[in-house]
Amino acid sequence: MTQSHQFSIKILTGHLNDVFRSKEGAHQTGSQINWLYPRTQIKIKLTQWIQRIEKPNIFQVSTTTMHGPKRIYYGKRFARAFWILIVGSALALLCFQTYLLLEMYFSKPTLSQVSFIVNEGGMDFPAVTVCSFNPIKKSYVRELNASGDLTGATLEYLLQTNMDAMFLYSNLDRHNLKKTHDQAETYFQNHTDFRTIKFLRTAGYDCGEMFLTCYFGGRRFDCCKYMKPKITSLGKCYELDVQNLAPEWMKKQISPGSGAGLQMIVDAQLEDELRGEDSDASAIFSNIYENGFRYYVHPPGANAELSSEGISVSPSRNVYSAIKAVSHNLLSPREWGNCSENWPPSYKTKLSYSASACRALCIAEHFNKTCGCAPFTYNVDGSENEQLFIFLKYRFSEHRICAPYESITCMDKHMIRKVNGSEYLELPDCEECHMECQSTSYTSYNSYGDGFNQGSLLWLKKFSNKTEAHIKNNLAIINIFFAEMYYTSYSQVQATSFTQVLSDIGGNMGMFLGMSVITITELSLFFSKIFWIIVSRRRRQYMYSKKATEKVKEQQLDEAVKEFQERRSRKNSRENIYSLSNFHKIAPISEIPNKFEYNNQDDTLSTSSSIELKIDSTQLQRHLNQHPSEGNICILIPEKIVRRNSTHLENYTPNSPVFTIGPISRNHKRAESPTNILNSVN
Numbered sequence: 001m002t003q004s005h006q007f008s009i010k011i012l013t014g015h016l017n018d019v020f021r022s023k024e025g026a027h028q029t030g031s032q033i034n035w036l037y038p039r040t041q042i043k044i045k046l047t048q049w050i051q052r053i054e055k056p057n058i059f060q061v062s063t064t065t066m067h068g069p070k071r072i073y074y075g076k077r078f079a080r081a082f083w084i085l086i087v088g089s090a091l092a093l094l095c096f097q098t099y100l101l102l103e104m105y106f107s108k109p110t111l112s113q114v115s116f117i118v119n120e121g122g123m124d125f126p127a128v129t130v131c132s133f134n135p136i137k138k139s140y141v142r143e144l145n146a147s148g149d150l151t152g153a154t155l156e157y158l159l160q161t162n163m164d165a166m167f168l169y170s171n172l173d174r175h176n177l178k179k180t181h182d183q184a185e186t187y188f189q190n191h192t193d194f195r196t197i198k199f200l201r202t203a204g205y206d207c208g209e210m211f212l213t214c215y216f217g218g219r220r221f222d223c224c225k226y227m228k229p230k231i232t233s234l235g236k237c238y239e240l241d242v243q244n245l246a247p248e249w250m251k252k253q254i255s256p257g258s259g260a261g262l263q264m265i266v267d268a269q270l271e272d273e274l275r276g277e278d279s280d281a282s283a284i285f286s287n288i289y290e291n292g293f294r295y296y297v298h299p300p301g302a303n304a305e306l307s308s309e310g311i312s313v314s315p316s317r318n319v320y321s322a323i324k325a326v327s328h329n330l331l332s333p334r335e336w337g338n339c340s341e342n343w344p345p346s347y348k349t350k351l352s353y354s355a356s357a358c359r360a361l362c363i364a365e366h367f368n369k370t371c372g373c374a375p376f377t378y379n380v381d382g383s384e385n386e387q388l389f390i391f392l393k394y395r396f397s398e399h400r401i402c403a404p405y406e407s408i409t410c411m412d413k414h415m416i417r418k419v420n421g422s423e424y425l426e427l428p429d430c431e432e433c434h435m436e437c438q439s440t441s442y443t444s445y446n447s448y449g450d451g452f453n454q455g456s457l458l459w460l461k462k463f464s465n466k467t468e469a470h471i472k473n474n475l476a477i478i479n480i481f482f483a484e485m486y487y488t489s490y491s492q493v494q495a496t497s498f499t500q501v502l503s504d505i506g507g508n509m510g511m512f513l514g515m516s517v518i519t520i521t522e523l524s525l526f527f528s529k530i531f532w533i534i535v536s537r538r539r540r541q542y543m544y545s546k547k548a549t550e551k552v553k554e555q556q557l558d559e560a561v562k563e564f565q566e567r568r569s570r571k572n573s574r575e576n577i578y579s580l581s582n583f584h585k586i587a588p589i590s591e592i593p594n595k596f597e598y599n600n601q602d603d604t605l606s607t608s609s610s611i612e613l614k615i616d617s618t619q620l621q622r623h624l625n626q627h628p629s630e631g632n633i634c635i636l637i638p639e640k641i642v643r644r645n646s647t648h649l650e651n652y653t654p655n656s657p658v659f660t661i662g663p664i665s666r667n668h669k670r671a672e673s674p675t676n677i678l679n680s681v682n
Helices: 013-022 039-059 069-074 078-106 138-144 152-162 165-171 174-190 196-203 355-371 404-414 454-464 468-474 498-513 517-535 537-578 617-626
Strands: 110-118 127-132 211-216 219-221 227-232 235-240 262-267 293-298 311-313 317-329 416-419 422-425 438-450 475-482 486-494 585-588 632-636 660-663
Touching: 069 078, 078 498, 127 227, 127 262, 138 196, 152 174, 152 196, 152 404, 165 404, 174 404, 196 227, 196 235, 211 454, 293 438, 293 475, 311 317, 311 438, 355 404, 404 416, 454 468, 468 475, 498 517, 517 537
Parallel strands: 317 475, 317 486
Antiparallel strands: 110 486, 127 235, 127 293, 211 219, 211 262, 227 235, 262 475, 293 311, 317 438, 416 422, 585 632, 632 660
């Protein structure tokens, strides 16, 4: 087999550049002669390329769904800096916005939602508690004082037991308080069977004496049949709880207006009031300045004084109370709220939980620890066991209620604090008493009418058997009704949710970086692989061996491609030689050196721009023998070649222009212009 030999030719650039500029319109020919690049530059370019392709293999920049990394990786200089700035700014904004969203979520924000709810079947009617401003009857006091040792001061001291402690503290005369207390002790010694609660129950008016008649929805009913007595700070009161005690037709108001609500006609019985005349006890003053009644509209089962402000009406008056129900629904602590559904662990009571009742019992506990007793007004537990209110040795029993003197003395000694020269009463904050989660309150809009007309007087006289003077001086008419058949609901709701926060974060991720759940999965896999490589020696060895294997495969592939190109070049060389049309005379073959180089436009020698022409001498010699020449060969310069003085790797393609070499034909003995001749260099 004939062995092929390759040799090199050195060419001056001065003539080569002129040839490049003059050969316009020609076509590229075969690939017999190869253009080889300097070895140093090839090594640098390959090293950079290997370093670049290693990063996509790890992070897969070209396939990630995240916006930015691909542009940064493939960008050049200023473009790369620009995209780094944009992506960095977007990432910073995304982190800041995510921080704000998470901070808001973990602060547990809430907001109020207002709803207007219509009850098509009617409005549930509330409970009503009615109290008289005259707590005891003069006739009862006369019976009680049959022995003559019950003085007016002692009677007043007894009635102060159930009065508001704060009112007593501000208004009692401390100089006479001890004297009055000693007189009461003397009376209790003489009457060991005296019971305070029994006294308050029997001294007040009976239900039949206070209520003449009642109507609901225009239908008359027996008031006292559905009422039960209650002892409050005003004495003996009566509560009408239609939801628990009344028949079904009284439980709902089915239409708005006073004619569809509750109407009560009450009697003040002022003739039986203590006036201090003759041998009667002196008149009693509490914290009430008028005659008549106070009534409370409140939810069923709730303490009247703690859940309602109360409405007053005097005799010979008509009062119209248009009420509106308001429902409050608050969030519990586990739902970001601060309400309480149950009593604190230290409280033992059967009452339904409410913030006002909790605070009352909290203050009662404070008095009990400090003074050994608690004022009557804070006994909201509803317990009316006689043993709780028995005077024992002029005091109450183990769980006892404070006498007025004990309350005032204890507060003066243990609860007064001085700040900047001013005195104030220090009571517990009761921080454990949070608002109840669900509550209902009633707002009333009141209007009054003074006196009775002649027709109403005749009608009242007919069914009450009272005189006209008694009616004018003692009777009052109370009207309670719903003005509208809906109620207002205030609900505390969460201002955000976990799902909403995730949605907001996802929206910001998409807006700033085009990220999604798929992107998060990609990043998770990427960091997990990096972590695996860091902690696993076996994984690192595997990656090293894999990289070496891939390198060997790449080398084998390059060699195969190179061999294929050489074979194709040899196959096409014969056809390329026949296609020579434009050529230039050079030195004889025997005188061709093994290296050639060319000058640039500045006529300076550039070794980095040197090219090497590899010539298959066997094929060339065979062709020259078939076509005799004068011993000289020519090189065909293609028209479209790479730009002058360019040696960058990225400008090289498989279709690069080829220098073709061949013999000088006899038809072309005349030389071209000197600028187109390639001079040989020895």
